[in-house]
Amino acid sequence: MTSPAPCPTCGAAATGRFCSSCGTALAGASCASCAAPLTPGARFCHRCGTPSGTASPTRAPGLGNAMPWAVAAIALVALIALVVGQRFGGRPSGTTDVLDGANAQGPTAIAAPDAATGAVP
Template sequence: MTTPPASPVAPTPDGTSTSRCPSCGAPASGRFCSSCGTALAGATCATCFASLTPGARFCHRCGTPAGAPSTAPSRGLASALPWAVAAIALVSLTALVVGQRFGARGNSDAPTTEVLDGANMQGATPIGPSATADAGRAPAGPVPRAPDISQLSPEQRAERLYDRIMTEHEAGREDAVRSFLPMARAAYEMIGPLNLDQRYDLGRLGEVGGDTALARAQADTILKVRPTHLLGLILAARVARMEGSAARAGALDARLLAAEAAERSAALPEYLLHRNDIDTALATARSAAK
């Protein structure tokens, strides 16, 4: 059944045209009846904005009651927010790129200050164009370490890897030790004929890596060249303990104690580099001899 259209009534004293509500018969003006909320001519749904039939009490499209307040969200801020975020991101990215370009340009003439630790943490080896000019000059402050060893000589690469492996071993990070060992052994193989200090380092790498054959070979070679060499005796004693030979380890400890005075007076460079190893081994030997 179709609801009859609103019937016109006489104008109000202020001149506003009114009609009667087709539902309740009350005088009404505008788009909805102020008495019952029924839609008048020209009314639209507050939710879906569909045109309402005069006299309808509900929207024929979405069912919203006629005259109900709008439930549609405000589109102003919601629609502008994505654009605002995108604009802020673009400005930030532009500022970052410009800053990096100007920073790189400003530092292009600055000298290289990266350094690498020397053998067994005993010093620093500068690299870069300013290394020669600044060789006798004390550094003004702490300098960063170079991130890789690709530009080093085989000797420097071997020393750096040895220091790193010993640090990881002392910290108990055996996974890191195993990952660096192949690189370190390859670096020592590239050096060529090894001196006694390098042979001790390579033997220690064999020890921490569980390669007793490598450690024993280096100890034997050191002692063949210099039978009283403190590091050779220490390495040989370590190998004996790895192999479970307490008697041989004790005999090597005795040789170490007997050779200490004469060998320390020789002041070999490797004795200074491995002073901690020597002091620890001597303390162990003296304790075992009591």
């Protein structure tokens, strides 16, 4: 059994071909894809570029994935509100607007008072 050696990347005590803490290749490791020998501390194969046992960075779920869906949901709600407002938002049949009722009696004129008498004609 080999004695633990410090990992060249994270400094943790490591035995075997890869560090158990960070996954960096230790002495004697070889590439899983092309079988080329890996130098101690290598994170990628020098020949083919395959990661050498390190956990590949993955995109954490978060707002970056949810933002397009949130914008689409808001747009959909706005569209539904517009359609419902156009369909059911009109005034009920048989009702008139305030200005429509005023014009139904004909034009109205305001006469100025007579300058001599002050009487309104």
